[in-house]
C-alpha cells in the first residue's frame with residue numbers, strides 16, 4: 001500500500017499542508033470581529049438575511065460568538081470588543097472597538113444592544129461603561145440574565161444556561 005510504502009510521509013505532508021492552508025484562510029470579520037475567511041472579509045453572520053439586523057450582541061472576545069451561537073437563543077448580529085476595560089493592564093476605552101460599535105448602531109439601525117460580557121469586576125465595569133456611553137443614543141441596552149457562573153462569562157457557560165441568560169436578558 002502507498003501509505004505503508006512511504007511510511008505515511010505523504011499523508012503527513014498532506015495534513016500539514018491542509019492545516020497551513022486553513023490557518024492562512026482564517027481572518028477576523030471586518031465588521032463584527034468574529035471569525036471569517038480570507039475570501040469573505042465580512043462574515044456570514046453579518047451578511048445573512050436570516051438574522052435580525054436590529055439586534056446586536058456585544059462580546060469581549062470573538063470566541064464568545066461561537067458559544068452564544070451554540071446556545072441557539074440569539075438570532076441577531078454580533079460585535080466583539082477585543083478586550084475589556086482593565087486599568088491594571090493598561091486597557092482603556094480606546095483599546096476596545098467602541099467607536100465602531102457606536103458607528104454600527106447608527107449605520108445599521110440597531111434597536112437593541114445585548115451586553116454579553118463576563119461576570120467578574122472588570123467585565124462588569126466595562127458593561128457599565130458601555131451602558132453610559134450609549135445613554136444618549138436611541139437604543140435599548142440589555143444584559144444577559146444572571147445565572148452565568150460567577151466570575152466567568154459566556155464562553156464558560158453550558159448551552160442551556162447560556163440560552164436562558166439570552167432569553168431572560170433585562171434592561172440596564
Ligand SMILES: [Zn+2]
Nearest residue numbers: 029032043046
Ligand atoms: Zn461578522
